[in-house]
Amino acid sequence: MAAIAKRLPANVPGDFFVDSTCIDCGTCRQIAPASFAEGRDASYVRHQPAGEAEAHRARMALVACPVAAIGTATKHVFGAARAAFPEHLEDGVHYCGYAAESSYGARSYLIVRPRGNILVDSPRYAAPLVERVAALGGVRWMFLTHRDDVADHGKFRKRFGCERILHRADLESGTREVEIMLGGEEPIALDDEALFIPVPGHTPGSTCLLYRGRFLFSGDHAWWDPRHERVHASKSVCWYDWREQTESMARLAARRFEWLLPGHGTRCRLDAERMGEELARCIERMRGESR
Numbered sequence: 001m002a003a004i005a006k007r008l009p010a011n012v013p014g015d016f017f018v019d020s021t022c023i024d025c026g027t028c029r030q031i032a033p034a035s036f037a038e039g040r041d042a043s044y045v046r047h048q049p050a051g052e053a054e055a056h057r058a059r060m061a062l063v064a065c066p067v068a069a070i071g072t073a074t075k076h077v078f079g080a081a082r083a084a085f086p087e088h089l090e091d092g093v094h095y096c097g098y099a100a101e102s103s104y105g106a107r108s109y110l111i112v113r114p115r116g117n118i119l120v121d122s123p124r125y126a127a128p129l130v131e132r133v134a135a136l137g138g139v140r141w142m143f144l145t146h147r148d149d150v151a152d153h154g155k156f157r158k159r160f161g162c163e164r165i166l167h168r169a170d171l172e173s174g175t176r177e178v179e180i181m182l183g184g185e186e187p188i189a190l191d192d193e194a195l196f197i198p199v200p201g202h203t204p205g206s207t208c209l210l211y212r213g214r215f216l217f218s219g220d221h222a223w224w225d226p227r228h229e230r231v232h233a234s235k236s237v238c239w240y241d242w243r244e245q246t247e248s249m250a251r252l253a254a255r256r257f258e259w260l261l262p263g264h265g266t267r268c269r270l271d272a273e274r275m276g277e278e279l280a281r282c283i284e285r286m287r288g289e290s291r
C-alpha cells in the first residue's frame, strides 16, 4: 500500500499520488499518460484525473504498479480497473498490466488466438488477471524474451500447463526446467503466425517474437522513446554485447512490422515503412556508439 507519509513532493496536490517506493518502471506512464509523468528517478502525478475516464486509467495504473507505489487520499472502488486487464490492443494482442517487481515492472502480453494463446513474458501472478486469462482461453505457450523478465513463470506453468519457451543461452537456475529451448541465431517458427527471432546483445539469449508479420515483441532489445519520437536501444542497459545487439538490430530491420511491444519502455504503432526508417536510424546511432 502506498503511504501518504511517503508522498513525493513532485506530485500535484489532490487525490492520486506516487510515493517514494516507486522504482521508475514507467508502467503508470504507459497506462495513464494524462496523469503520470517521468520525474528525475521516479514517476509522479502531474495532473489529477479530470473526469471518470481519466480516473479509470489512473486506477488501472494503480492496480498494475509492481510495488504499490500509487495511492489515493480518498476511497475508490477498483473492480473495473482490475477487470480491465488484459487490455486488448489489436487483433487478439493484449497488454497484461499487473507488472511484477521481480521483472522490474516489465510489460507482458497475451496473444489470444484459436490455435493456442501465447503469453509473452511473465506478469505478476495476480488472481484477477489469472481469472481473466483463463476466461480468454488460458495459456498454451509462454514465451520468455530473455532471462530478466521471467517473474512468476513457474506459477503460470502450474496453473495453465503451458510450455515455456526460452533461448538456451539465457537459461539460469530458475529457468532450467523450461519445456522448449531455442538455440542458435536463425529464426525459428512456432507456426505460420509466430516467428522467434534471436537478437543477442542485451543478453546472450535475447529473442523477439514476430506475430502475424505485424507485432514485434522485443523484450529489452528495443523500444519507443516518446521524448525523441524514435526507436531506441540503450548501451547503458546492454548486459552482454553492444556490437552484437547492433548487428541483431540490423538483421531485424529486414523485417516489416507495425507494432513495437517492448518489456521495458514505451510501445508504439507506426506504419511498416516508418518503422523500417526508424529502425535504420536507430542502427546508425548504435553503430556510432560502437566506434
Ligand code: SF4
Pocket: 018, 021, 022, 023, 024, 025, 026, 027, 028, 029, 042, 043, 061, 064, 065, 066, 067, 068, 069, 070, 105
Ligand atoms: S508503475 Fe509504480 S513503480 Fe512503476 S513508475 Fe509508476 S509508480 Fe513507479
